[in-house]
Amino acid sequence: MQDRFLSYALLVPAFVIVVATTIYPLAYSFITSFREWDLTRQRTPDDFVGLQNYAHAVAETGFQNSLWVTVIFVVASVVLTLVLAMSLALLLRRRGPLHTFTRIILILPFAMSPALIGVSYRFMFNPEFGVLAVGLGSIFPGLKGTPWLADPDLAMAVLVVTDVWHWTPYMTFMCLGGLASIPRETEEAARIDGASGFRVIWEIVLPQMKGVLLVTAILKTIFALKMFDQVVTLTGGGPGTSTETLAYFVFNVGFKWYDMGYASALAWILTLIMMVISAWYVRMLLSDKNTATA
Amino acid sequence: MTEVRLVDIEKRYGGFLALPKQSLTIEAGEFLVLLGPSGCGKTTTMRMIAGLEDITSGDVLIDNDRVNDKPPKDRDIAMVFQNYGLYPHMTVAQNIGYPLKLRGISKAECTARVLEIAEKVELEELLKRRPSELSGGQRQRVALARAIIRTPKIFLMDEPLSNLDAKLRVTMRAELKHLHHELGVTTIYVTHDQMEAMTLATRIAVMREGRIVQLDTPKKIYSEPVDLFVAGFIGSPSMNLIKGEVENGFFVAKGVKIPVQFSDRCDVVLGVRPEDLEIVERQRANIMAPVYALELTGDATLVTIKDGATSICVRGPADFEANIDEVCHIAPRKPEKLHLFDKSTGERLNS
Numbered sequence: 001m002q003d004r005f006l007s008y009a010l011l012v013p014a015f016v017i018v019v020a021t022t023i024y025p026l027a028y029s030f031i032t033s034f035r036e037w038d039l040t041r042q043r044t045p046d047d048f049v050g051l052q053n054y055a056h057a058v059a060e061t062g063f064q065n066s067l068w069v070t071v072i073f074v075v076a077s078v079v080l081t082l083v084l085a086m087s088l089a090l091l092l093r094r095r096g097p098l099h100t101f102t103r104i105i106l107i108l109p110f111a112m113s114p115a116l117i118g119v120s121y122r123f124m125f126n127p128e129f130g131v132l133a134v135g136l137g138s139i140f141p142g143l144k145g146t147p148w149l150a151d152p153d154l155a156m157a158v159l160v161v162t163d164v165w166h167w168t169p170y171m172t173f174m175c176l177g178g179l180a181s182i183p184r185e186t187e188e189a190a191r192i193d194g195a196s197g198f199r200v201i202w203e204i205v206l207p208q209m210k211g212v213l214l215v216t217a218i219l220k221t222i223f224a225l226k227m228f229d230q231v232v233t234l235t236g237g238g239p240g241t242s243t244e245t246l247a248y249f250v251f252n253v254g255f256k257w258y259d260m261g262y263a264s265a266l267a268w269i270l271t272l273i274m275m276v277i278s279a280w281y282v283r284m285l286l287s288d289k290n291t292a293t294a
Numbered sequence: 295m296t297e298v299r300l301v302d303i304e305k306r307y308g309g310f311l312a313l314p315k316q317s318l319t320i321e322a323g324e325f326l327v328l329l330g331p332s333g334c335g336k337t338t339t340m341r342m343i344a345g346l347e348d349i350t351s352g353d354v355l356i357d358n359d360r361v362n363d364k365p366p367k368d369r370d371i372a373m374v375f376q377n378y379g380l381y382p383h384m385t386v387a388q389n390i391g392y393p394l395k396l397r398g399i400s401k402a403e404c405t406a407r408v409l410e411i412a413e414k415v416e417l418e419e420l421l422k423r424r425p426s427e428l429s430g431g432q433r434q435r436v437a438l439a440r441a442i443i444r445t446p447k448i449f450l451m452d453e454p455l456s457n458l459d460a461k462l463r464v465t466m467r468a469e470l471k472h473l474h475h476e477l478g479v480t481t482i483y484v485t486h487d488q489m490e491a492m493t494l495a496t497r498i499a500v501m502r503e504g505r506i507v508q509l510d511t512p513k514k515i516y517s518e519p520v521d522l523f524v525a526g527f528i529g530s531p532s533m534n535l536i537k538g539e540v541e542n543g544f545f546v547a548k549g550v551k552i553p554v555q556f557s558d559r560c561d562v563v564l565g566v567r568p569e570d571l572e573i574v575e576r577q578r579a580n581i582m583a584p585v586y587a588l589e590l591t592g593d594a595t596l597v598t599i600k601d602g603a604t605s606i607c608v609r610g611p612a613d614f615e616a617n618i619d620e621v622c623h624i625a626p627r628k629p630e631k632l633h634l635f636d637k638s639t640g641e642r643l644n645s
Contacts, residue, residue, distance in 0.1 A: 185379030188346050192450075193440070194367040194396040207383040 033265040039258035046261075053265035063266065065241050066249035069156070073245055074224040076160045077167070081220050082213065084168045089175030090201065103176070106169040114166060118233030121162045125149055152242030155235050159243050162230050167223065171216050178212030179205070211285060218281040225274055246270050295322035296357050296447040296480045298343060303352030305338055305504075312338055313504040315352065325474050325481045329491040330501035331527070336484045339501075340450050343482060345369050356447060367396075372441035373450040376457065378433045380425040380440075387412070387421040390439045397444070411439045415469075431462045438470075442477065449474075449481040455490060467493055488528050492516065500524050518633075522640035525565045525633060531596060534571070534606045536564045537637060545634070549601040552580040552626060556634055556644060565633035568596065571608040571624050579623035581606060585616050597622060 033053055037045040057063045092099050092106075109117075124132040125148040137144035149155045182205060190204045206213075228247040231237055237244035237252070244252075250270065254263030298320040305313040313335045320326045328336035341347035343354055345366035353360050361369050372393070373379075381389050388395075391408045399407075412418045415435040425433055434454065441449060454470075455463045471494055474481055485491055491498050492512045499509045500523075508520045519525035525533045538547030539560045545552045552564070571581075583601035590596075595614045598607045599622050608624050616622060626632055634643040 183377060183379065185375040185377050186381055188344075188366075189373065189375060189379035189440075190381070190392070191346070191366045192344060192369075192371060192373045193393040196367065199396065204381060207381075210383070 029264040029267055032261055033268050035261045037260040039260050049261070053262050054269070056262060057266055057269060062241070062244075062249060066244045066246045069242065069244055070225065070227070070246045072156065073160060073163075073227060073243075074221060076156075077163045077224045077227075078217060078220045080160065080164045081167050081171050082217060084164065085171035085216070086175050086206075086209070086213070088168065088172045089179055090205075092172065093176055093179045103173075106172060108169070109165055110167070110169045112166070114229035115233045117162050117166055118230035121158060121230070122149065122234050125158055149235055150239055152239055155239060155243050159227075159230060159235060162234060163224065163227065166230075167220060171220060174212060174216050174219075175209070178209050182208045214281055214285045218278055218285075221277055221281075222274055225270065225277075295478060297322045298448060298480060298482070299353075299355040299358075300339070300343070301353045301355065303339075303342060303354065304350045305335070305342065305347070306350045311504070316504070316506060318499060318506060318509070320480060320482060323478050323480055325471075325483065325494055325496040327483045327485060327491040327495035327498045328501055329485060329488060329498050329527075331486055334501040335504040336486075336501050337452055340452055340482060340484050343448070344371055344373055344450050370447045371450055372444070372446040372448075373452065374434075374437045374441050374454040376453040378425070378437040378457075380433060380436055382425055384424070385421065386417060386423050386425070386428070386436050389425065389436055390417075390421075390443055393440060393444045407443060411443045414442075415439045430458050431466070434458060434466060438473075442473065445477065445479065447480065449479050451481065451483045453485055454483075456485070456487070463490075470494060489530060492528070500527065517631075518642075519565070520642050522563060522565070522635045525635065529567055531568050531607050531609075533565045533567045533633075535635075536566075536604055536606065538562060538564060540634075545632075548604050549583040550581045550604065550606075552632065553629070554632060554634065554644075555629070559643075561637040562643065563635040563637050565635060566626055566631065568607045568609040570627050570631040571606070572627050573597065573608060573610045573614060574623050574625045576623050578625050580626065581624040582621055583624075584619045585622050586618070588614075588616065588618075599624065 032045055034048055034050060035045045036047055036049045036052075088106075092103055121132075124130045127133050127145050127147055130148075133146065133148055137146070146154065148158055186204055186208065187200055190200045195203065226247050227245045228251065231243055231245055231248045235243040237248050246266070247270065250263050250266045253259050253266060300316065300318045300320075302315045302317055303313065304311075304315050316339075318339075328339060330336050338347060342349050345361070345364060349362055354362055356369060381392065384392065387405075387408050390411060391404045394404045394407060408421070409418065412421055415438055417432070417435055417439060420428060420432060425436065428436065434457075437454070451470075455466050458466060467490060474494075483490075483494060495512050497510060498512055498515050499506045500515065501507065502523055508515055508524050510518075515524065516528055519528060519533075522535065526535060536545075536547050536550060538545055538550060540546070540554060540556050540558050540562055542558065543553055543555070545554045545556075545562070545564050547564070550564075554564075581599070583599035583604065583606065585597060586600035586605065587598040588595055589598075590612065592612070594612055595610045596607055597610045597614065597616070598605060600606075606624070608622075632644075635641060636643055
């Protein structure tokens with residue numbers, strides 16, 4: 001009996017920390033999402049208003065806009081990151097000093113803070129003195145003086161580029177790991193059976209990578225849905241609201257306008273979206289018998 | 295039918311010489327086995343023929359056509375891998391049909407061919423399964439079916455039976471032999487199992503440290519090994535190798551005195567297979583030593599006698615009985631079955 005008591009006692013610190021930092025805030029924000037609470041007027045939450053906050057979100061253009069912005073951002077960054085990561089992994093999987101060196105330095109972008117990436121890219125895309133903006137302008141004269149961050153579509157493109165730049169290395173490592181687990185004989189057998197290099201990759205390698213690519217896609221989607229840091233430091237959600245992602249919108253509602261009830265409801269909508277997407281991915285992953293190797 | 299010629303092929307990995315210059319001709323329709331211990335270069339040789347490994351120097355000729363720079367897909371070969379190399383995401387039918395699909399053969403014809411081949415290797419019940427749902431022997435048959443579906447010029451088999459259990463290995467061995475007889479395709483087969491080599495091969499190339507030490511029919515390799523390495527590698531239980539010397543027409547070692555037709559010489563090794571020795575009465579004995587172990591194999595008893603460093607195994611009758619440490623008397627059956635080797639170079643002395 002004493003052992004049992006001890007084992008519970010040892011669990012208490014971890015349990016307390018998780019409850020205090022995760023469970024309690026989650027539950028609190030969930031309850032708050034059904035209440036009216038303007039932080040500029042009162043220090044404690046006001047009356048319960050039922051689903052009013054959620055109804056407000058669905059009707060409000062600010063939310064609709066941020067949802068649309070988020071969808072575009074997620075699709076663009078997930079697709080680009082995965083395609084690039086898989087391609088790089090295919091190039092880098094061979095052994096050799098150059099390959100190893102490249103694999104090592106590849107980690108650098110991932111080691112950088114997202115907020116700093118935003119600041120750096122804002123400098124680099126400054127139309128007058130930014131190295132990328134000027135560089136692109138001198139290679140393609142038509143792009144000279146392009147106001148990269150002042151144009152809604154271009155600002156979104158730059159935001160996607162920073163995120164893809166940040167995440168591709170990590171995802172490349174995941175793909176390299178997946179590639180390493182594919183039995184070499186399957187590729188060799190296909191080459192002998194008469195497959196061209198492209199068909200070996202398309203018909204033999206990629207199908208065997210399905211499981212890894214799905215996991216990579218889940219992770220990247222969740223990270224992209226939370227996109228916040230670079231929005232703050234690169235575009236500030238602008239020009240206008242053209243790069244205002246859901247996470248950034250929630251932050252504005254909560255900590256600029258102090259509408260805590262509404263912000264909590266928005267945060268929970270974002271959480272629900274993530275849960276639905278993750279559940280869908282996991283179902284795909286589990287239902288896929290092909291990922292089991294022979 | 296196709297002839298394969300390897301002319302002065304050499305393989306280096308950086309500074310390491312894996313295969314020194316080597317030539318080998320595999321005749322049309324032949325079943326050639328590359329036999330040797332692991333790391334002897336037999337798989338590398340096969341992979342160079344397949345095009346999976348670059349050739350450092352020399353030429354590979356398939357039907358007099360230099361294929362050094364041709365990718366594997368243009369060499370018209372089929373290969374069976376040790377780990378089968380099946381495509382895990384495809385069904386058995388898709389696996390077998392993949393080589394046809396790659397050649398743009400119509401779906402209907404492909405399905406018909408797959409069914410025909412599947413019947414041949416008794417897989418027709420399993421066509422819809424995936425490789426992960428098959429046993430080792432079934433996977434092996436899928437790999438085989440995939441190789442034979444398009445009748446290539448050459449079959450390459452890289453230890454295809456080594457992942458199977460002993461009983462299945464014997465069955466599959468017979469199937470492979472029958473298949474070769476039926477299709478008549480030139481086959482190159484890699485193994486480290488001398489039994490497989492003996493039973494399957496038209497000719498065996500015994501390899502050691504990258505070199506082909508002996509290339510001959512199984513019969514010849516068994517009866518006339520060129521050196522100590524081949525003598526010890528082929529045969530189970532392996533050949534008795536006794537160190538001693540030749541003196542006045544007798545091979546002499548501790549407890550051993552056998553007449554041989556050879557001039558006097560020190561540092562010789564006498565080789566004699568267990569089945570070429572017999573247990574005799576005392577007067578006729580050339581070898582005398584106490585019994586060390588008795589092993590009944592069913593149809594015979596393997597008797598090991600040991601005197602100091604000399605240990606000799608003889609294949610005696612199944613009903614032979616003796617006590618351990620009891621002295622046993624042995625003589626060779628035929629003088630021509632005695633092999634003499636040079637102790638330092640390992641080379642064969644008598645012919």
